[in-house]
Amino acid sequence: MRRSVFTKDHEAFRKTLREFIAGEVVPHYADWEQQGHVPRELYRRLGELGVFGINVPEEYGGAGVTDFTYLTVLREECGRAGVTFGAESVHTCLVLPYLLEFGSEEQKRRWLPGFLSGEIMTAIAMTEPGTGSDLAGIATRARLSDDGTHYVLNGAKTFITGGAQADLILVVCRTSPYDPENRRAGLSILCVDTTSPGFAVGRKLDKIGLKAQDTAELSFGDVEVPVANLLGEEGAAFTYLTHNLVVERLGAAIGAYANAAGAIGFATAYVKERQVFGKPVAAFQNTKFVLAECAAEVEAAQSIVDRALLEHAAGELTAADAAKAKLFCTEVAGRVIDKCLQLHGGYGYMLEYPIARLYADTRVNRIYAGTSEVMKTIIAKDLGL
Template identity: 70%
Template sequence: MKRTIFAQEHDEFRLMIRDFIARDVAPHREEWDELGRPPREFFRQLGKLGILGIQAPEEFGGGGEASFKYTTVVFEEIARAGVSFGSYTVHSCLILPYLLEYATAEQRQRWLPGFVSGEIMTAIAMTEPGTGSDLANIATTARLTDDGQHYIVNGAKTFITGGVTADLVLTVCRTAPYDPEDRRAGLSIICVPADAEGFSVGRKLDKIGLQQQDTAELSYADVRVPAANLLGEAGKAFGYLAHNLPQERLSIALNSVAHAEAAIMHATAYARERKVFGKPVAAFQNTKFVLAECSTETTGARVFVDHALELLDRGELTVADAARAKLLCTEVAGRVIDKCLQLHGGYGYITEYPIARLYADTRVTRIYGGTSEVMKTIIAKDLGL
């Protein structure tokens, strides 16, 4: 189905991204798989191309672009090529909005130029060993010193995307005692430099997929952080996290649809080339029907998520509609990629084939950013249930 959300400048940007991936990313896939993440120089390349700071203000070296459509183009080209930009999505799509919305003028000047250039890579640390979707249960603490000049941070985080790569970790912690009557109160975001004494990166976690996206455990042992690294107001973090949820969840939805489209592309090409019983797999009615179902379902998700993207650009995407987009697109991607893998037969289970990597990489989308069950709870609440 013809898409109408992109203009000529988006098409030109797409060609630039496609050329960059073919030249500087695709040849290194296996090497970066072994490393577990792209090398630091890669993020500096992204910075030079303007990819890390598309939505950052021009005064800090960014593109000053309000629309999320350029970032969507990046998602689509990454999926099409079957490559990874490591922790790019977390850095540029999840964390940048926090800095733009809540950082002081001094903090912006201190962090944004390096953020845009790739000299300062970031991560956000919310999840703890005993705290997943229930962020109000966060136990990591940050105590203000008597002179008010520093916070002393103690605790542990897990499943932190980009935790190994990050130079600055936005750490959600409790700056006021836990109040059972208001569990969401007392949480703050402290920006912790990775070279701070007492901060350490623990295990790099081995995952089923996303081999080039480093995921780590983090530890905080009496980490002394300047009070000037508090992002926004103390005790307001829960509201800040909720404010950024629509873009975060739409990012996951957009990536999921792009992965489903890539799966259909790979399965179609394979079915045309692979012969069984003397004729191409594509000649069998079952193959045609399966791919027709996949195409129809993915197109429906694409139309939905493109409209959600327009709403995001207009500042009208609600938390509930972002949840609907994430639920729909991640579930569709899971079904479509599974069917496309099946059409590959045994080769679909071999990791040198893109469909196998898509299968492994996509499974987590129904978990992170809020599980499918959490999305259903949000949608049900929006229905008044």
Template identity: 70%
Template sequence: MQRNVFNQEHEDFRRVIRDFIESEVSPNFTEWEREGMVPRDFYRQLGKLGVLGMTVPESYGGAGETGFKYQVVLVEETARAAVSFGAYGVHTGLVLPYLLAYGTEEQKQRWLPGFVSGDMMTAIAMTEPGTGSDLAGIRTNARLSEDGTHYILNGAKTFITGGVQADRVLVVCRTSPATEENRRAGLSILVVDATSEGYKVGRKLEKIGLRTSDTAELSFTDVKVPAEDMLGDEGAAFGYLANNLPQERLMIAVGTTAAAASAITFACDYVRDRKVFGQPVADFQNTKFVIAECIAKLEAAQAMVDKAIELHETGDLSVADAAKAKLFCSENAGEIIDKCLQLHGGYGYMLEYPIARLYTDTRVSRIYGGTNEVMKTIIAKSAGF
């Protein structure tokens, strides 16, 4: 089906990103996977390309674009090539909205120029060893010093994407106890300097997929965080997190649908070339039926994603609608990619084939951004259950 989401400027940007991937990313990607992260200078390359600051106002060194669609284009192009830009997605898709929405003018002047250039990479630390989707259970805590100049941060986080290379980390912590009426009260966000004494990067976690985005354990032992590095109001973090989750979940829906489209392309190319019993695999009726089923499912997901993108652009994407998109598209992509891998036979299980990378990379989409079980809860609640 014809899409009408993008204009010519978006398509021009797509060409730039596609060329960049072909020349700078694809030739090096296997090595980056072995290293478990992209080179630190790669983020500076992205800064020079302008993609880190697309939605940052010009006064802070960005391009000043207010729309979401350029990020969508970039996600689609990385999926098309079965590559990733390391922790880029967290830096621009998750962290940046918080800085833009809740940062003071002084904080923006201090942080955003380095953010845009790639000299200051960021991450966000929510998940803890005993707390995943239940953010109200966060135990990492920070208390204000007696003179009010700084907070003293203690605790631990895990599964922090970009945590190894991050220069600043948005740490969600408890600055006051929860109340009986509201378990979510008392959470705040501190923007922590990774060079602070007592800040420690623990293990770089080994994942089955997304291997170029470094994922780490972090710990904080009496880390002094200047009071002026509190992001937004003290105790208001849960509301901030809730406000940003629809975009995060939409981005997952975009990414998984793009990955499914890429998987179909790889499968079509493979079955046309691969011969079994003296004829191309593409000639078998089962192959045609599987491809047809995958295409139909993809277009259903794409229609849902495109509608959600337009709603997000106008500020009308609800929490429940984002949950629907994330749930449906991630589950759908899992089914499509699995079928496309099956069409590759034994070669689909080999990492030298991009379908294998898509298979392992996409699996986590049903877990992060809130598990799909949580998405079902949100959707059911919106229906009155």
């Protein structure tokens, strides 16, 4: 179906990205997966291409785009090639909205130039060893110093994407005592410079997929964080987190759909070339029917993404609608990529084939930014159930 969300400028950006990925990413990607992270030079190159500044206002050096359409092009091109840009998605889609929405003018002037260039890479630390979707259960604590100049931060975080390479980490912590009557109160966001004494990167976690995206455990032992690094108001973090989850879930939906579309491309090319019983796998009716089913599902997911993009651009994308988009697109991606891998036969299980990478990389989409079960709960609540 014809799409109306992209312009000629989007397509010019797509061409630039496609050439960049083919020339500077795909040839090195297997090595990056082996080392467990992309090189810092990749982030600087993305900064040069303007990727990090798409949604940054012009007064801070960015392009001033207020919607997700350019980042959708980026996700589609990464999916098409079966690659990622390491922790870029966290930097641009998760952290940036917090800085723009809740950062002070001084903080924006201090951090955004490096953010744009890739010299300052960021991450956000919410999840703890005993706290996943239940953000109100966060136990990492920060105490204001007696002279009121800094916080003293103690605790641990896990599953932090980009945590090993980050220069600035937004840490969600408890700045007032836990109140069982109001579990959501007392949470704040502190922006932690990773050169601070007491900060440490623990284990680099060995994941099923997303091998070129570093994920780590972090610890904070009496880390002193200047009060100037408090993001927004003290005690308001839970509201901030729920506010930005809409954007995070839209990003997850886009990434899932893009990977599913990429899988169809890989499978279609493979079945045309692979010979079985003297003819291409594509000649069998089962192959045609499977890919037809996949194409129909991905088209439906694409339509939901496009509608969500328009709603987001208009400032009208609700939490329930974002949950619907994430639930549908991530579940579709799981089904479609599994079917496309099956069409590769035994080769689909080999990591040298991009379909295997997409299969492993996409599985986490049904977990992060809220599990599929959490999405169903949100949607059911919206139905009055």
